[in-house]
Amino acid sequence: MASYIKDYVEVNKYTRPDLKLLGVKGIVIHWTATPNASAKNERNYFNGTCIAEKRYASAHIFVDRKEARLIIPLDEVAYHANDKPSKIAKFKATASYYKGGNANLTTIGVEMCVEKNGTIHADTIARAEKVVAELCKQFKLTEKDIYRHYDITGKNCPTPFVSDSSKFTSFKAGVKKLLGSKSTGSKTSTASKSSDSSKKMVIVKAAQLYTYNSADWNDKGLIVKKGEAFTIKRELTVKGSKMYQLKSGLYITANTKYVSVK
Structure with a gap:
């Protein structure tokens, strides 16, 4: 059973452009920065207000303490990690239908929801680890293929993982444990x-x-x-x-x- 609920937003040019990924080379971790908004709240925003405001933004999966929602199919582009050109060479990409798409063409975006006090709940982090581990298994990735939005473009996201990088190290360790095997490194x-x-x-x-x-x-x-x-x-x-x-x-x-x- 998948660790997330499929709850797709409608196809539209602002949040779900119906463009195909070139492949999945990594998982990008974000936080929503919207206190007290659940995964369902976020899904509804990207299916409504965001479109009405003509804002180009989205992510594939939103995670809160109680559930995770997949709002963009995993073989489609989400607008989540292209505010600046990719600093990670393997994510740089272009396509005839999305020139300069970079990481948006090669990664899956996972957003962690934020509590009323502006923190990310431990249960949200644990659920996100489970979701990401499932994605890693599906796309034959390891915890070494997990990145913060910050690592890709320099954006301060997810802020708690940027201000304290040990939290991100711990997140990746949690995913590695769920994968249940040693990661492969260089020969x-x-x-x-x-x-x-x-x-x-x-x-x-x-x-x-x-x-x-x-x-x-x-x-x-x-x-x-x-x-x-x-x-x-x-x-x-x-x-x-x-x-x-x-x-x-x-x-x-x-x-x-x-x-x-x-």
């Missing part, structure tokens, strides 16, 4: 001279710094900020430069210009 041939550093912590020195989804300098992941600390699983060398694999499954540079270790 071991891309890394060499690995060593066990499991009891050490790496601390970010730079104002902000990219992590990596795998042992590949081109596979950028979430951004972490100065002062954040992470447990090191091992040290390795990738294409002549040192990198740490973190306990969370992500990777980070070992360059002492950007990080320190204790």
